[in-house]
Amino acid sequence: MRNISDVIEGYLRQVIELSERDHIEIKRSEVAEKFQCVPSQINYVINTRFTIDRGYLVESKRGGGGYIRIKRIRLHQKSDVIAEVIERLEHGATQIMAEDIVFRLLDEEIISKREAKLILSAVDRGTLLLPIPTRDEVRARILIAMFFTIKYQTNI
Template sequence: MRNISDIIEGYLKSIIEEESRGQIEIKRSEIAEKFHCVPSQINYVINTRFTQDRGYLVESKRGGGGYIRILRVRAHTKAELIEHIIQSLEAGASESATEDIVFRLLDEEVITKREAKIILAALARTTLAIPLPARDDLRARILCAMLLTLKYEKSEK
């Protein structure tokens, strides 16, 4: 059974996809009321499921007429997306950031579910059993190598 966070995420993603501009403006309290949860649950979903690494930009305006705007950012080409991700990895990659990147690659159909599972297994904290910050640095270097392989393999097709 899916939890409330998964349900809220699915709902928000479906209305973003329905919008021709790929963005929505929501009121946190209205969404919380719709799903019978506290507004902080909506914050949690937005902060963890709609990150830049997953391909979203989030803006918020506080106050009486406040809103949260969620914008889906899509690259023009798969090679452009991969290049953007590689540039973002210069400072290292935490395990959660890596998961976000892999989910985005999966969502944008750059990789398959099987490839996603292999990448996540290879870059897991238990696999790279070395201390921080070396672990995040090594994870980023391995992920960059994988992405470069994907980039050139995709461009050959």
């Protein structure tokens, strides 16, 4: 059974996909009421599932007329997505960042499920038994090498 965070994420993704605009605006309290949860649960989902590494920009405006705007970043070329990801990896990659990037590439059909599993197992903290920050630097270098290979070997 899926947990409430998965359900809320699925709902928000569906709203984004069905939207005719390039973004959606939601009221945290309204979404919380819809799912009968606390508003902080909505914050948690947005902060962990709608990150830049997963291909989203999030803006918020507080106050009475406040909203949360979620925008899906869609680049025209798959090679542009990989180039953007590689640029973000230049300063290292945490486990969460690596996972988010892989999920984004999977979501945008740049990599297969099999490739995603292989990449994640290669850069997992259990595989890279090194101290931080060395582990994050090594993880980023491995990801960059893999993504360069994907970019130039598959001609995307």
